[in-house]
Amino acid sequence: MASKIPYKIYLHEEEMPKYWYNLRADMKNKPAPLLNPATHQPVTFDELKAVFCDELVRQELNDTDREIPIPQEILDFYKMYRPSPLVRAYCLEKKLNTPAKIYYKFEGNNTSGSHKLNSAVAQAYYAKEQGLKGVTTETGAGQWGTALSMACAYLGLDCRVYMVKCSYEQKPFRREVMRTYGAQVTPSPSDTTEVGRRILAEFPDSNGSLGCAISEAVEAAVTHEGYRYVLGSVLSQVLLHQSVIGLETKTAMDKYGIVPDIVIGCAGGGSNLGGLIAPFMGEKLQGKNDIRFIAAEPASCPSLTRGVFAYDYCDTGKVCPLAKMYTLGSGFMPAANHAGGLRYHGMSSVLSQLYHDGYMEARTVEQTEVFKAAEMFARVEGILPAPESSHAIKAAVDEALACKESGEAKTILFGLTGTGYFDMKAYESFNDGKMTDFIPTDADLKKGFDGIPRFPGNEF
Amino acid sequence: MASKIPYKIYLHEEEMPKYWYNLRADMKNKPAPLLNPATHQPVTFDELKAVFCDELVRQELNDTDREIPIPQEILDFYKMYRPSPLVRAYCLEKKLNTPAKIYYKFEGNNTSGSHKLNSAVAQAYYAKEQGLKGVTTETGAGQWGTALSMACAYLGLDCRVYMVKCSYEQKPFRREVMRTYGAQVTPSPSDTTEVGRRILAEFPDSNGSLGCAISEAVEAAVTHEGYRYVLGSVLSQVLLHQSVIGLETKTAMDKYGIVPDIVIGCAGGGSNLGGLIAPFMGEKLQGKNDIRFIAAEPASCPSLTRGVFAYDYCDTGKVCPLAKMYTLGSGFMPAANHAGGLRYHGMSSVLSQLYHDGYMEARTVEQTEVFKAAEMFARVEGILPAPESSHAIKAAVDEALACKESGEAKTILFGLTGTGYFDMKAYESFNDGKMTDFIPTDADLKKGFDGIPRFPGNEF
Numbered sequence: 019m020a021s022k023i024p025y026k027i028y029l030h031e032e033e034m035p036k037y038w039y040n041l042r043a044d045m046k047n048k049p050a051p052l053l054n055p056a057t058h059q060p061v062t063f064d065e066l067k068a069v070f071c072d073e074l075v076r077q078e079l080n081d082t083d084r085e086i087p088i089p090q091e092i093l094d095f096y097k098m099y100r101p102s103p104l105v106r107a108y109c110l111e112k113k114l115n116t117p118a119k120i121y122y123k124f125e126g127n128n129t130s131g132s133h134k135l136n137s138a139v140a141q142a143y144y145a146k147e148q149g150l151k152g153v154t155t156e157t158g159a160g161q162w163g164t165a166l167s168m169a170c171a172y173l174g175l176d177c178r179v180y181m182v183k184c185s186y187e188q189k190p191f192r193r194e195v196m197r198t199y200g201a202q203v204t205p206s207p208s209d210t211t212e213v214g215r216r217i218l219a220e221f222p223d224s225n226g227s228l229g230c231a232i233s234e235a236v237e238a239a240v241t242h243e244g245y246r247y248v249l250g251s252v253l254s255q256v257l258l259h260q261s262v263i264g265l266e267t268k269t270a271m272d273k274y275g276i277v278p279d280i281v282i283g284c285a286g287g288g289s290n291l292g293g294l295i296a297p298f299m300g301e302k303l304q305g306k307n308d309i310r311f312i313a314a315e316p317a318s319c320p321s322l323t324r325g326v327f328a329y330d331y332c333d334t335g336k337v338c339p340l341a342k343m344y345t346l347g348s349g350f351m352p353a354a355n356h357a358g359g360l361r362y363h364g365m366s367s368v369l370s371q372l373y374h375d376g377y378m379e380a381r382t383v384e385q386t387e388v389f390k391a392a393e394m395f396a397r398v399e400g401i402l403p404a405p406e407s408s409h410a411i412k413a414a415v416d417e418a419l420a421c422k423e424s425g426e427a428k429t430i431l432f433g434l435t436g437t438g439y440f441d442m443k444a445y446e447s448f449n450d451g452k453m454t455d456f457i458p459t460d461a462d463l464k465k466g467f468d469g470i471p472r473f474p475g476n477e478f
Numbered sequence: 479m480a481s482k483i484p485y486k487i488y489l490h491e492e493e494m495p496k497y498w499y500n501l502r503a504d505m506k507n508k509p510a511p512l513l514n515p516a517t518h519q520p521v522t523f524d525e526l527k528a529v530f531c532d533e534l535v536r537q538e539l540n541d542t543d544r545e546i547p548i549p550q551e552i553l554d555f556y557k558m559y560r561p562s563p564l565v566r567a568y569c570l571e572k573k574l575n576t577p578a579k580i581y582y583k584f585e586g587n588n589t590s591g592s593h594k595l596n597s598a599v600a601q602a603y604y605a606k607e608q609g610l611k612g613v614t615t616e617t618g619a620g621q622w623g624t625a626l627s628m629a630c631a632y633l634g635l636d637c638r639v640y641m642v643k644c645s646y647e648q649k650p651f652r653r654e655v656m657r658t659y660g661a662q663v664t665p666s667p668s669d670t671t672e673v674g675r676r677i678l679a680e681f682p683d684s685n686g687s688l689g690c691a692i693s694e695a696v697e698a699a700v701t702h703e704g705y706r707y708v709l710g711s712v713l714s715q716v717l718l719h720q721s722v723i724g725l726e727t728k729t730a731m732d733k734y735g736i737v738p739d740i741v742i743g744c745a746g747g748g749s750n751l752g753g754l755i756a757p758f759m760g761e762k763l764q765g766k767n768d769i770r771f772i773a774a775e776p777a778s779c780p781s782l783t784r785g786v787f788a789y790d791y792c793d794t795g796k797v798c799p800l801a802k803m804y805t806l807g808s809g810f811m812p813a814a815n816h817a818g819g820l821r822y823h824g825m826s827s828v829l830s831q832l833y834h835d836g837y838m839e840a841r842t843v844e845q846t847e848v849f850k851a852a853e854m855f856a857r858v859e860g861i862l863p864a865p866e867s868s869h870a871i872k873a874a875v876d877e878a879l880a881c882k883e884s885g886e887a888k889t890i891l892f893g894l895t896g897t898g899y900f901d902m903k904a905y906e907s908f909n910d911g912k913m914t915d916f917i918p919t920d921a922d923l924k925k926g927f928d929g930i931p932r933f934p935g936n937e938f
Contacts (some may be wrong), residue, residue, distance in 0.1 A: 024490070031484040031485065097486070172856075172860070190902070194902040199856065200857065396658055397632065398631075402591055442654040445655075
C-alpha cells in the first residue's frame with residue numbers, strides 16, 4: 019500500500035481481469051427470466067438464437083456460473099484501450115472543500131468515447147467465432163454504434179447500423195466516425211426493411227425513434243443470411259461484459275487499500291452501473307461489505323424511482339422478449355433530454371431485482387443541475403464529461419457536499435462513463451442559458467403504464 | 479527489463495519528469511536570436527516583456543541552462559492527464575506484416591485533444607505567478623485555444639481567444655468547448671481591435687486568417703492592463719515545455735531497454751516534433767546515438783523541404799520579431815489542407831538550425847495518402863488520429879514498409895499528437911472520395927519568398 023494515492027491508478031497489463039464476473043450467480047433472488055411475448059413462457063435458447071449469436075444467448079441465460087473466461091482475442095483488444103484509469107479527484111475535492119475522498123473510473127479514453135466498447139468487442143467476437151458475416155444494431159446518440167463499428171473493423175466483420183434519423187442528421191460527425199471504421203450507417207426509418215417501409219408509408223416525415231431502429235436492425239438480422247442482432251445495454255450479457263469496469267476498479271482499490279463507502283453510476287439501461295458495481299455488490303450480497311450503491315437517473319426518465327416493477331416490452335416495436343424490470347412502459351416518450359443514452363423506458367432486470375430487494379438506492383437529478391456539475395467538473399478535473407456521465411458526477415458532488423456538512427471523510431466512487439466531445443450542442447444550450455428541465459407528470463406516467471401488457475402473474 | 483513489452487507503457491507518477499530539457503543548451507550552433515523587425519538588432523528582455531510574461535521571456539532567451547525545473551503547480555496539473563501512454567503498435571505491425579517494431583507516444587488523451595496542453599498550462603501558470611489578470615491568444619483549428627482555455631479555467635485566469643472567423647463558424651463545437659471552459663471567444667477579424675476594424679473596413683466579408691488573429695491577440699494584450707499574449711508553437715519556450723513528451727518517452731523506453739532507430743513527428747510550427755525528439759537529439763548532438771530524425775510535413779506547406787533558411791516574420795501581420803528559420807515567406811498562402819495545425823509558413827528556429835546542420839531529415843506527404851494511413855491506423859489501433867498527427871503515421875508506415883522490403887527489424891518511434899474528433903469534416907471528405915491534394919508550384923513559392931525581408935546579413 020502506497021503512502022500517497024496517485025492522481026491516476028493504472029493497473030499493469032498482467033493485473034487486468036482474465037474473466038468477467040457474473041453477478042447473477044451470487045444473487046439469491048435471480049432476475050426473472052425473459053418471456054416470449056406471445057406465449058408468456060420463458061424464452062428458450064432455440065428461440066433466441068435466431069436473433070442473437072449462440073454464445074451470447076448462452077451468456078444471457080446463464081445465471082449460475084460466477085466467472086466467464088474472457089477469450090484471448092478480446093483480452094488483446096482490451097489491452098489497446100484498457101486498463102482505464104481509476105482517478106483520485108484531488109482537484110474536485112479541493113474545489114468542493116470536502117473531507118470526502120472522491121474517485122472515478124474513467125471509461126472515455128477510447129475513440130468510441132465510452133464504456134460501450136467493452137461489450138461491443140465481446141459481441142462482435144462471438145459473432146465472428148460463429149462464422150457469421152456481420153452484425154446489425156441500432157444507435158441513437160451514436161456511442162454504441164461507434165463502439166460496434168470499431169470492434170467490427172478490428173475483427174473484419176460487416177457492421178450495419180440503423181441510426182435514428184434525427185441523430186443521423188444532427189450528429190453527422192458521429193456518423194462519419196462510424197463510416198471511417200467501415201460501418202454501413204442507415205438513417206431509420208429506411209426503405210431497406212419491411213417495418214421501415216411501413217412506417218415511412220404512414221409517416222413520410224418521421225424523424226425516427228430508437229424503438230423503430232431496433233425493429234429495423236432485428237429485421238435486417240433475421241432476414242440476411244449470416245447476420246445477427248446485437249444490443250448495447252439492458253441485457254444481462256452486456257452487464258456481464260461490463261463487469262470488467264468493476265473488476266479493474268476493485269483490483270486497483272484493493273492494491274492501494276481503498277474501500278468505498280458509496281458507489282455511484284448513471285443509469286439508462288444499466289450497463290455501466292451494473293458493470294461498475296458488480297464485484298462490490300457481489301461482496302455485499304455475501305454480507306462482506308455495507309456499501310451504499312446509488313443509481314442516478316434523469317428526472318425526465320425516472321424508471322427506477324417512478325416506474326413499476328413488471329414484465330414489459332424491451333422495445334417500442336414490441337419484437338423483443340418481455341423482461342421483468344422497473345419500467346415506465348415501452349410507449350413512454352421521455353422529453354428531449356440531452357443525455358440520449360439515459361432515455362430508456364426500462365432498466366436492466368439484474369439491477370431492477372437488486373433495487374427491488376433493497377440492495378441499491380436510486381435518485382433523480384435534473385438536467386440543468388447536471389450540466390452545472392459537468393461544467394464545474396470539466397474546469398477542475400480537465401475532462402469534458404458526457405451528459406450521461408454527468409448524472410453520476412452530480413450525485414457524487416451532492417454526496418461529497420453532504421460529507422462537508424457532516425464532517426465525514428467518506429470514500430466515494432463513481433463511474434465516469436465517457437466524454438462529451440460529440441455532445442457540444444447540449445453544452446451550447448447550457449452555455450447560452452437555454453437549457454430547460456422536464457419532469458413528467460403523473461398523468462404522463464400513467465399513459466406509459468397503460469401500455470404495459472397485462473396477463474396473469476404480471477400485476478403491478 | 480520486461481520479457482515482453484506491454485501494449486501500453488504508463489510511467490508511475492514518481493517517474494514523471496521534474497524538469498524540462500532545454501535542447502538549445504547542447505547545440506553547438508545555437509538558433510539565431512530573434513531580431514527586432516525595425517532595427518534588425520536582437521530583441522531584448524525589455525522589448526519582449528511588453529508582450530510576453532517575464533518568466534517566459536527569460537525562457538525564450540535562455541539557450542544555456544540545460545534543465546529548467548517544472549514548478550509544482552504545473553507538475554500537479556500534468557498529473558491530471560499525464561503521463562501519456564507510450565504504445566507498442568502490435569496491431570499495426572501485424573497489419574503491415576513488417577519486422578519493424580513500432581511505438582507511438584499518444585498525446586491525445588485529454589480534452590484539448592492534443593499535446594498543446596503541455597505548454598498552455600506552463601504559459602498560463604507564469605502569467606498567474608506574475609499577478610496578471612489574463613492572457614490573449616489566437617487559434618485556428620482550435621486545439622491551442624482549447625488547451626489554453628482549460629489551463630486558464632484551472633488556474634482562475636481570464637482567457638481571450640481570437641478564433642479565425644471561418645473556423646469559428648465551421649467548428650462551432652470547438653468554440654463551445656472553449657466557452658465551457660470559460661474562455662471569451664471572438665471571431666477574427668473583429669471590431670474589438672484597431673487592426674480588426676481596419677481589416678473589416680477594407681474587407682467587410684473577410685473570413686479571417688491566423689496572421690490577422692495573431693495581430694488582434696497581440697493588440698488586445700498590449701492595450702489591456704494586466705494581460706499578456708501567449709503562443710502555442712514555433713517559439714523556443716514552447717519546445718522547452720513540450721520536452722516533457724520526449725522525456726517521458728525516453729524514460730519509458732529506457733525502462734524496457736528499447737532503443738529507437740528512427741524518430742518521426744509531424745511538423746507545423748515544430749512544437750511536438752521538437753518536444754518529442756529533444757532528449758534523443760541531445761544525445762545525438764553529444765555523439766551518443768545515431769538515430770534518424772524525420773520531420774513529416776504536408777506537401778501543401780513544405781517549409782523545411784522547399785523553404786529557404788532566412789530571417790522572416792513569424793506572423794503575416796508582421797508585428798512579431800523576426801526569426802531565423804526555414805520559411806515559405808509570411809505571405810505564403812497554403813492550400814486549404816485539413817491539417818490546420820500544419821499550415822504555417824515557417825518552422826521553429828531550433829528545428830530549423832538542426833535541419834540546416836544535418837541532424838534531421840524532412841519529407842513531405844500528401845493529404846490523401848495521409849488520410850489513407852489514418853483510416854488504416856484507426857481501424858487496427860482503435861484511435862482516430864488528428865489530420866496533423868496522421869502525417870507522422872504516414873511517414874512511420876512508409877518506414878515500416880521499407881523494413882519489410884529490406885527485412886530489417888528497426889525500432890520506429892513516432893509522435894501521435896492528438897485525436898480527430900473535431901475534424902470529422904475532413905474524414906467526411908475522405909470517406910466521400912472528395913479529398914484533393916495540392917502541391918504549390920515554384921511560382922507559388924516565389925511569391926512567398928518575395929515577401930521575406932531583405933537586409934544585410936539576410937541573404938538567401
